Amino acid sequence: MLRFYIALWAAKLFYFINKLIGRARDDRPGLLAFKICPDFLARIGKPKLMITITGTNGKTTTSALINSYLKEQGLRVSFNDWGANLHAGYCLNLMRCVNIFNKVTKMDASVLEADEKTLAHTMGMIKPHYVLVTNISKDSLRRNGHPEYIFDCVEKCFEKLGADTTAILNANDPISSELARNTGAKRVFYGMDDIGSNPFENMVKDIAVCPRCGGELKYNYRQYRHIGDYYCADCDFKTKDAKFYATKVDLKARTMDILEDGETTTYPLISETIFNAFNVLSAAAALRTMGYEKASLAEFFERQKVTEIRETCVKYKGKEFHTYGAKSQNVSAASTVFEYMAKEKSDKIVVLCMDEVQDKNHPTETLTWLYETDFEFLNSPNIKQIVVAGHMYLNHRLRLMLAGVDPNKIAACEDESKVADLVDFSQDFEKLYVLFEIDYVTKGRNWRDAIVEKAKEVM
Numbered sequence: 001m002l003r004f005y006i007a008l009w010a011a012k013l014f015y016f017i018n019k020l021i022g023r024a025r026d027d028r029p030g031l032l033a034f035k036i037c038p039d040f041l042a043r044i045g046k047p048k049l050m051i052t053i054t055g056t057n058g059k060t061t062t063s064a065l066i067n068s069y070l071k072e073q074g075l076r077v078s079f080n081d082w083g084a085n086l087h088a089g090y091c092l093n094l095m096r097c098v099n100i101f102n103k104v105t106k107m108d109a110s111v112l113e114a115d116e117k118t119l120a121h122t123m124g125m126i127k128p129h130y131v132l133v134t135n136i137s138k139d140s141l142r143r144n145g146h147p148e149y150i151f152d153c154v155e156k157c158f159e160k161l162g163a164d165t166t167a168i169l170n171a172n173d174p175i176s177s178e179l180a181r182n183t184g185a186k187r188v189f190y191g192m193d194d195i196g197s198n199p200f201e202n203m204v205k206d207i208a209v210c211p212r213c214g215g216e217l218k219y220n221y222r223q224y225r226h227i228g229d230y231y232c233a234d235c236d237f238k239t240k241d242a243k244f245y246a247t248k249v250d251l252k253a254r255t256m257d258i259l260e261d262g263e264t265t266t267y268p269l270i271s272e273t274i275f276n277a278f279n280v281l282s283a284a285a286a287l288r289t290m291g292y293e294k295a296s297l298a299e300f301f302e303r304q305k306v307t308e309i310r311e312t313c314v315k316y317k318g319k320e321f322h323t324y325g326a327k328s329q330n331v332s333a334a335s336t337v338f339e340y341m342a343k344e345k346s347d348k349i350v351v352l353c354m355d356e357v358q359d360k361n362h363p364t365e366t367l368t369w370l371y372e373t374d375f376e377f378l379n380s381p382n383i384k385q386i387v388v389a390g391h392m393y394l395n396h397r398l399r400l401m402l403a404g405v406d407p408n409k410i411a412a413c414e415d416e417s418k419v420a421d422l423v424d425f426s427q428d429f430e431k432l433y434v435l436f437e438i439d440y441v442t443k444g445r446n447w448r449d450a451i452v453e454k455a456k457e458v459m
């Protein structure tokens with residue numbers, strides 16, 4: 001017990017100093033607490049509402065929505081909004097909820113965006129009241145291995161939590177909807193009707209066969225990738241019945257009708273993409289399950305936009321210059337963004353800023369994602385030019401050529417400072433997208449701004 005208090009006080013002092021010098025978004029106080037007391041998370045006092053959001057894609061946006069809504073309801077919410085979704089981040093998150101005597105006096109709720117792999121150990125100690133899983137999809141092979149492995153990691157978490165938690169799950173995901181079947185947890189599903197999104201076929205599937213019998217997995221319809229209305233030809237495995245069911249989604253008008261216990265409510269959407277419609281749907285399902293009012297939720301979503309970090313736009317001479325977060329290495333996320341580039345009808349130039357920091361030291365280890373990601377989607381007539389800069393430029397160029405992209409459409413160089421020189425402004429384009437690896441928010445913007453400056457010179 002003494003060790004716990006030493007950890008708590010040391011972390012509090014460290015955090016206090018960090019706040020004074022403007023470094024409140026530093027995880028190290030949490031790391032220190034964990035180093036001094038390995039079961040810090042089990043011993044720390046817990047706020048009366050704790051929700052964990054995990055899954056391959058969409059957890060950041062969904063967590064941010066839930067956090068903002070709870071704050072607007074007057075709750076004091078501890079939220080690790082700088083992506084500290086590991087042990088140290090949780091320690092810091094919960095440490096901020098308690099006073100020096102470990103009494104929960106400072107916060108009413110904790111929103112924990114959580115990494116899938118380490119979930120069982122950490123959440124087993126934290127014991128959140130709700131665990132929302134957005135989806136399980138193909139991610140970085142290096143970091144996350146295979147979706148089946150990630151499923152096992154998340155399932156272990158539910159096994160530890162037992163009947164004390166409510167699982168909020170995506171009925172349309174044949175992988176994550178199988179979670180917590182026999183763990184005693186209450187399961188609440190959200191799902192979506194066919195909205196005619198007609199997704200492209202992916203080269204590498206997130207799930208190949210029925211997870212129960214190994215039979216052939218079939219679809220009545222898909223929304224994107226493996227998310228859709230599925231069934232097994234050989235057993236009774238099929239899409240679960242959803243308590244929160246989106247019956248109509250109008251992406252252009254940005255509205256979604258959700259049927260809940262026989263009553264339909266229209267909710268505004270935060271963007272025009274199908275995956276953000278799922279983010280709103282999952283956040284609404286979670287907040288409704290917690291008992292919040294439909295009307296106040298609808299009013300809240302009306303005022304939300306996709307986080308500026310992920311998508312920003314500058315206009316010059318009638319053309320739009322966007323930055324757009326794309327997560328390199330994450331096969332499902334990158335493919336989905338490439339599909340969006342093809343489907344979003346405007347004539348465009350696509351600039352790839354997708355090399356990871358780690359790649360620089362181990363470039364030969366991380367090529368696999370290029371060949372599991374659907375670069376084929378970028379071979380689309382509305383994409384007029386593809387620009388690549390960075391130390392992996394030749395790998396990107398080769399992959400694009402193997403995807404059938406005309407080499408004359410590809411401009412690539414190693415020196416990132418020359419990216420603006422590669423853009424062909426004589427092309428007839430309406431939009432330019434800098435697709436940036438999500439750790440490179442600033443770099444993505446710098447590239448875009450350099451391109452806009454160049455446009456001002458030559459256009």
Ligand SMILES: [Zn+2]
Nearest residue numbers: 210213232235
């Ligand atoms: Zn089956």
